[in-house]
Amino acid sequence: NAGVTQTPKFQVLKTGQSMTLQCAQDMNHEYMSWYRQDPGMGLRLIHYSVGAGITDQGEVPNGYNVSRSTTEDFPLRLLSAAPSQTSVYFCASSMTGRRENIQYFGAGTRLSVL
């Protein structure tokens, strides 16, 4: 009963490095999304996907890329990390993009960019 799995749990990067945050769900959910959580800011939507091959931008998309080649996976890519991207990142999924659907969250990835 895995739900939403995020890897890695922790990561330290140097400015300019690239990396991919992995997210996988085993609930056959159509909708997946990425949020970042910063102190005193709540969670803010970065990108989302309503199905394989379909992605769109959220509130704070700059500096991040996503793709959705399968229903299960929704990786988040940082092409050139910046200190402003130090944050906790959460992946979430729901059955569909309908607003009444519950979103299920992973345990998060803590990223520090030096």
Add this chain to the structure above:
Amino acid sequence: AQSVTQLGSHVSVSEGALVLLRCNYSSSVPPYLFWYVQYPNQGLQLLLKYTSAATLVKGINGFEAEFKKSETSFHLTKPSAHMSDAAEYFCAVSIRSGGGADGLTFGKGTHLIIQP
């Protein structure tokens, strides 16, 4: 555009006392509202949701929330606080604009502290 305001970044109550966490929203369309709880170093877990079926919504762990349209509020309450309730609580609103899926708009969170 929708927004959520949580009054009080920190709330401290004694064990056994009433818990009241405040949430006000703004939305141009009827909202769907959620409360999530985050325990230290964990992801978010749904406490309860309002989807227009009933204004008083009961959730897990003894929490409930009442939707008041006239006050644009969705405050979270629990009659008697337990030490295990210490966590961060987030109110969130979901609307749908156009044909797309907007995700959730979150408040900034309220850290609940339980005093023994």
